[in-house]
Amino acid sequence: MVSMNRLTTEKRAQIIGCLVEGNSIRGTVRITGAAKNTVTKLLVDLGAACADYQHRVLVDLPCKTIECDEMWGFCYAKQKNVPDEHKGTFGYGDVWTWVAICAETKLIPSWLVGERTTEDCMAFLADLKGRMAGRIQLSTDGHQTYRASVPYIFGPNDIDWAQLHKLYRSQQTAPGRYSPPACIGAEKKRRLGNPDPAKISTSYVERQNLTMRMGMRRFTRLTNGFSKKVENMAHAVSLHYMHYNFARTHQTLECTPAMAAGVADHRWTLKEIAGLLD
Numbered sequence: 001m002v003s004m005n006r007l008t009t010e011k012r013a014q015i016i017g018c019l020v021e022g023n024s025i026r027g028t029v030r031i032t033g034a035a036k037n038t039v040t041k042l043l044v045d046l047g048a049a050c051a052d053y054q055h056r057v058l059v060d061l062p063c064k065t066i067e068c069d070e071m072w073g074f075c076y077a078k079q080k081n082v083p084d085e086h087k088g089t090f091g092y093g094d095v096w097t098w099v100a101i102c103a104e105t106k107l108i109p110s111w112l113v114g115e116r117t118t119e120d121c122m123a124f125l126a127d128l129k130g131r132m133a134g135r136i137q138l139s140t141d142g143h144q145t146y147r148a149s150v151p152y153i154f155g156p157n158d159i160d161w162a163q164l165h166k167l168y169r170s171q172q173t174a175p176g177r178y179s180p181p182a183c184i185g186a187e188k189k190r191r192l193g194n195p196d197p198a199k200i201s202t203s204y205v206e207r208q209n210l211t212m213r214m215g216m217r218r219f220t221r222l223t224n225g226f227s228k229k230v231e232n233m234a235h236a237v238s239l240h241y242m243h244y245n246f247a248r249t250h251q252t253l254e255c256t257p258a259m260a261a262g263v264a265d266h267r268w269t270l271k272e273i274a275g276l277l278d
Contacts, residue, residue, distance in 0.1 A: 007038065012274035015042055019236070020243040024217040024225050040232070047235025049276040050242035057263050058109050058245075060133045063102035066109075067205040068128075068140045070116055071097045071212060073219055075230045090115060091230035097212070097237060098124040101205045105260035106250050108208070108241045113234040121145040125153040137195050139164060139202055151192060160193035162200040216240050242273055 007015075011034065018028040025043075029036050072094065076082065079093035086092035098112040098120065110128040114120035121143075135158060140146045142165035150161050165188075168181040188200045216236050217225040227233035246258045246268040258264035 007034070007042070009271050009274050009278075012042060012046075012277070013270035015039055016046070016239070016243075016270050016273055019043065020215060020240060020247075022215050022217055022220070027217070043232065043239065044235050046274070046277055047232075047238045050273070051235075051238035053276055054238070054242060054245065058107075058131050061102070061107070061109055061131050061261055061263070062133055063105065063107065063109060063136060063261065064134070065103040065137050065199050066100050066128070066132075066139070067103055067202050068098070068100045068124075068138065068146075069202055069205040069209060070141075070143065071099060071209045071219075073097060073227070073233065075227045075233055095227075095230055095233060096120075099205055099208060099212075100124075100128050101208050102257070102261065103199065103201070103204050105257050106204065106253060107257035107261040107263075108245055111237060111241060113230065113237055116143070116145070118145045118149055121149040122153055125149050129153055135159065137161070137193075137199055139195075139200050141166070141202055142189075147191075154192075156192055160195040161191045162195040162197075163189045163191055164200055164202050165189060211244065212237075212240065215244070239273075243270075247273060 011032070014032050015028055015034055018031050023031065025036060025039050028034070028039050032039070073096070074093055075095050076086070076092045082093040094116075096114060096116040098114065099108065100110045101108055109131045110124065112120060112124040112127065114123070137160040138150065140150070140161070140163050142163050146163065150159065154161070164186050166183050167185045167187065169184050170181070188197060213219045213221065217223070218227045218233060218236060227236070244257070246256055246264055247270065249256055249267060250260070253260050256264060256267050259267065
């Protein structure tokens with residue numbers, strides 16, 4: 001086994017490569033030979049460094065069209081199995097990751113790991129607003145928390161906002177069925193400003209949710225790879241978005257989202273991400 005105080009940059013990069021490609025902590029241990037506590041400590045330290053770096057550089061962004069969504073996950077136990085002494089405590093049961101994506105550059109400018117409440121919605125949108133250089137068109141799903149939060153954070157005259165409300169066929173979920181009912185249509189509802197109907201969509205952010213579930217083992221459905229601590233979930237999300245924004249070439253862009261948004265001039269390597277700890 002390799003202890004944390006003897007990890008080289010190359011070894012850190014190997015561990016990072018395993019984590020961002022969807023391997024679990026124990027799977028990473030088996031592949032790299034590093035100790036479990038070493039991998040966990042690297043995730044915590046590097047996740048914090050990635051969050052800090054992106055907080056500093058993802059500002060004055062040229063994004064014009066933003067899509068937002070909330071992705072469900074859980075920590076410690078599923079909501080119905082949370083022990084009585086932990087019920088109502090954040091970090092036990094349902095945890096939601098709020099995500100924004102730029103439709104043009106595919107950059108993830110803002111995210112928040114929290115609860116699906118108006119308070120967290122406002123915190124998420126306030127962070128998003130602070131990173132934009134100008135007026136944006138915003139598309140969200142039909143979640144009610146946006147109805148009060150968007151006008152409060154952006155103001156009634158400084159944003160073009162619409163909600164996409166999806167309609168599903170009414171049916172009972174059969175035993176052994178894990179997919180939702182079939183989507184039979186969607187309603188576009190203009191809420192503020194003058195949003196372009198052709199750009200009212202949540203397709204990119206919903207596809208990003210799939211990228212998250214494939215890139216982080218703790219988000220994979222129907223497995224035992226869930227997060228035990230919400231802090232570690234947040235660190236994993238920060239590392240995932242650092243890799244996604246700065247090191248992963250987007251197939252349609254032929255460059256990274258950070259390069260497309262003008263906040264990076266090259267594709268980062270895993271060693272450069274590991275170097276954030278130096």
